[in-house]
Each structure stands twice: as structure tokens, then as C-alpha cells.
Amino acid sequence: MSTKASNLNVGITAKQTIWGNKNFVILLLSGFIISIGSKIYELALPLILYDLTKSSVIMSTMKGIEFLPNLFLAIFIGVIVDRVNKKRWSLWAIAIQSIVLIGLYVMINSGYTHPGLFYITGFILMTCSYAYFNARISIAKHVLPKELLTSANASFSFISTFIGIMGPAITGFILLFSNLQDGLLLTAISFVMAFGAMCLLDSNEEKIEKKDSNFWQELKDGWIELRTNRPLWLMTILVIFTNATSGMVMTMIIFFAKENLRLDNGELGLVLSCAGLGGLIGSSLISYLRKKIPLGILLGLNIILVAFAYLILSQAENIWIFGIGIFLEALFGIMAAILIWTFRLESTPNHLIGRITGLTGSIFKLAMPFAIFAAGYMADWFNPAFVFSLAAILNVIFFIVYIRTPLWKLS
Secondary structure (H helix, E strand, O other), X not given: OHHHHHHHOOOOOHHHHHHOOHHHHHHHHHXXXXXXXXXXXXXXXXXXXHHHHOOHHHHHHHHHHHHHHHHHOHHHHHHHHHHOOHHHHHHHHHHHXXXXXXXXHHHHHOOOOOHHXXXXXXXXXXXXXXXXXXXXXXXXXXXXXXXXXHHHHHHHHHHHHHHHHHHHXXXXXXXXXXXXXXXXXXXXXXXXXXXXXXXXXOOOOOOOOOOOOOHHHHHHHHHHHHHHOHHHHHHHHHHHHHHHHHHHHHHHHHHHHHHXXXXXXXXXXXXXXXXXXXXXXXXXXXXXXXXXXXXXXXXXXXXXXXXXXXXXXXXXXXXXXXXXXXXXXXXXXXXXXXXXXXXXXXXXXXXXXXXXXXXXXXXXXXXXXXXXXXXXXXXXXXXXXXXXXXXXXXXXXXXXXXXXXXXXXXO
16 A cells, blocks of 8 residues: 555656656666667677578577567566565676676677577576566566556656667668677667666665565466456466567568568668657557547557557558558557557556566466477478468457457456
């Protein structure tokens, strides 16, 4: 009760609460910097692998390995986040990413380019990235009242998708004049800057009290909370499947662009900016749409519209149709994601947010590595367009099932 009361005293209006809160602004700033680095890294690393191997299987394996930390470690990270100082936890997560990226840069320049090096790097980076993300959610949950969580999530998403507009285009420009591994060094530098910003975060978290329950009991408590929250549990199951199709499509984007459309690095960077533009618009619209349309219906509409975007990608024969498909996928995909993240925050008690975020984060990715691996082989046996078509069909099936669940009636 006291936590709720303190939350309600944070501010009077949405504008005052969000932009007048130092911790929120710092979280947003550090997220902005990390988004810049991540966009460069996300584009540069697959391109390095492509140049080295020309293999869709190796590229999809890399993507699949990046999701393994969420699958196997997220539930434990969630319990730990509830126990530790989240500022220090975030600083460690950012610092390790910087060190790993610099190490990878040095190794590549030294001539060591075995795919295993990239697999290990991807695993560590994604582990630290999730650790930071979980802590940021917990901090936001504590500094903002419930009625502003949609706006907060939209703000975080707005920043990352704004970088989505400029990041790939800038990266494409850099790749035209630099070695591909230079993108990794730029990412490491941006993470160092984010580390500096996070150091300014007020260390005003409530002191973590020692509990009689052990680690496993706390994990069990989180599981019980998730299972008894039926709407969140059903939504979690839904996301398992929608994330699987999303992972299949995202894995094939670069490969399709390079193999089928024969785009060069500059063209690829520019067309991927369409994803940033779509995400930016989606982040801007979601708070307004949430007030006009019930959550359940709005989420369902986004699921079926994402299927439409996948269908457009499957039929893309030039850069323009490809860009439209990417734009629509990002537009509807980001709105669905914000709705899910917000509902999870709204329906979870403060003291359990780390565990619920960890549990759902792990379950969300349950099918993703397998779907990504399968996508790589399907592209090898058939073509990437087949993967896009299959993802569209599966999303239509998910929508049909979804409208028959209680989620469709959520307000």
C-alpha cells in the first residue's frame, strides 16, 4: 500500500511525472544511447557472418543462439533483479557488453573469424542486454504510477524506434567506407557512454530486506503469481507463438535482401530504416489508440495485420514492396509489443515485477530458437519467401484462436 501511495505522489500530470522525474529521463537517455549502439551491432554482425560464410544456416544459428539467454536464464535473472540494487546491476550489464564487443573487434582484426566466436559473443551480449532490460523495467515500475505505464513504455519504444529510422541508414553509410567490424567498435563506445549516463541515476532504491525464503521459493512465488493471473498467462502463451513467427521473419530479412533482391549495404541500411519509421509511428499512436479501442481488440487487430505484412514480404520483388512490408511489420508489431509489456506491468505487484518479467521473458522466447533454426533450413531448402508466407499463415491461425479466448474481451 505504501508503494502505491509513493507512486501516486510522483506527479500530477503525465507530462510532469514522466519528464520531471530524473530517474526516468536518465533511463530514457541511456536507452537512447544503447539503441544507437544496438542498431549498429544488429546490422553489422549478421553482415560480417554473411561475408564470411554466405550461409543462411549459420546466420539463423547465430540468431537462434542470441535468444538462448532469454530461454534459459531469464527466469533466474528476474529473481536476482528483485534481490539486488538495480543501478549497480545495470552498470555491470552495460560494462560487460562494452568489454565483449571490444574483445570481438580485436579478435576479428587479428584474423580470428571462426563462427563459434560470434556465437559465444552473441550469447553473452544478449544475456547482458536482457539483464539491463529487466532492471530498467523494475526501476520504471517503481518510479511511475500505474496509469502512466503505457506512456512510459511508449516513450522507451519511441526512442528505440526513432533510432531505427537513422541507425540502419547511418550504419549502411558507415559500412560503405569502413571495415564491417568498425560497427562493433562504435557499439562498444556507445555502451561506454550509456554507462556514464547510468552512473547519474539516483541510488534511491528501497533497501532490499533479507527474506526468510530462499531463491527457489521466491521463484516459485513468481510462478504462482503468473499462473493465477489468467489473462497474463494466456497472453504469455500467445506470445510464444507470435514471437516464433516474428523470429522466423526477422532472421530472413537480411538474407532475403542480399540473396533475392541483391541489395548492397547502403540500400539495405536505407530500407531497414522503414522498420524504424513504422515503429516510431506505432509508438506514437498506441497511447491514443488504447484510449479509443479496448486492449483485447486492439491486440488482436495487430496480430492479423502483422500477418498481412508478412504476406507483403513474401511477394516482394523489388526494394519498394520490401520496404512497405518491413514498415507495416514494425508498425503493427511494435504496437502489439507495447500493449503486452504494459499489461504485464499493470497487472503485476511491484515486489514481483522482476520475477514476472523474467518468467514471461523466458516463456515468450520458448519456441523462438527452434523457429529460427527451422527458418534457416527452410530458406536453404526452399527460399526466404516461403518462410514469410508460412509466418503469415501461422499468424492468421493464431488470430482465429485468439478471438475465441477471454483476451479478446480485455478492456
